[in-house]
Amino acid sequence: MNIYLILFLEFFKIGLFAVGGVLATLPFLYDLTEKYDWITPELISDMIAVSESTPGPIGINTATYVGYTAGGMLGGIIASFAIVLPSLIIITIIAKAMAKFKSSPFVESAFSVIRPAVTALILAAALQVLELVIFKTTDFSSAGIAEAINIKTSVLFIILMIASLKSKFHPIAYIGIAAAAGIIFKM
């Protein structure tokens, strides 16, 4: 089968079945390594590193990277479109239904529970990021807790946090300042 067609079908499938973010796509990608020679476990770990350090949703970055490696520029574009196509179709259908049922008391009641729950889920995501900021490693058996703490990034976090509570900057300003600080102080 044509490589572009394979990329389209495989990434469409991932877009259709992976529910709940990038971690959910990983098992599907590892399945591909057993079927095709253009994707290997090493490529997947490379891709996670590249995706984490570039802008954009990780799922799209992954699709573009794997698609590019397998089928050049066109491969990257096809894989990226294929992974978003199921979302586009499903969300449009849900949005249509939602517009109709938005004022239903059941929908309102469901969302009154969902909102605080999602707020907590996002805090949990923040805590995960914070763990990466504060600790160099979470393996406390090899290094003591004091040694495991990354002082430079922890201090940067505290400074930025205080600054953000005192005055509001555009979020991109924090990213720029933090990147510069990271390079200057060799974090």
Add this chain to the structure above:
Amino acid sequence: MKEIIRIFTSFFKIGIMTFGGGYAMLPFIQKEIVEKHGWATNEEVIDYYAIGQCTPGIIAVNTATFIGYFHKGLPGAVSAALGVISPSILIITIIAAFIQQFSDAPIVQYAFSGITAAVAVIIINAVIKLWKSGVKNVFGVVIFALALVAEVILNIPTMLIIITAVVLGIVIELVRRARKKGDER
């Protein structure tokens, strides 16, 4: 047509500023979509996130599609989704083509250790905003605490937490109706 292009450029901006996954996108959506253009409210954005969590696909794309659809129908949905993915396609293609060892370079690693600290600050600020609009009473605080324990300590899959919240919301409404009927009798 002008508005469709505006949707595309707004989501292109959001896509280019988002490091990490769907949650990291939230603060930029708040800034660009809620505060600047007023295409959705903070509450609506959380609702879309919640649905985006338990529907297939990438959360960032799901959320973008929702906002685009409710603002300008299907063309809006398509341009929002394309906008949010375009920066990735461009940047990753360039990186894959030219800089194979991109993420191994020390300067890149230093910069990203710094950026991680900024991302934590940005997400915490998003949580503060969401708390103000989404957690309005003691009941909300209890749900918030339960969800946090379920996610962080019990490691229950996120999708299951949201589905439980949906079921709970529906049950609460059913109980409310049953009580009302009882009172009328």
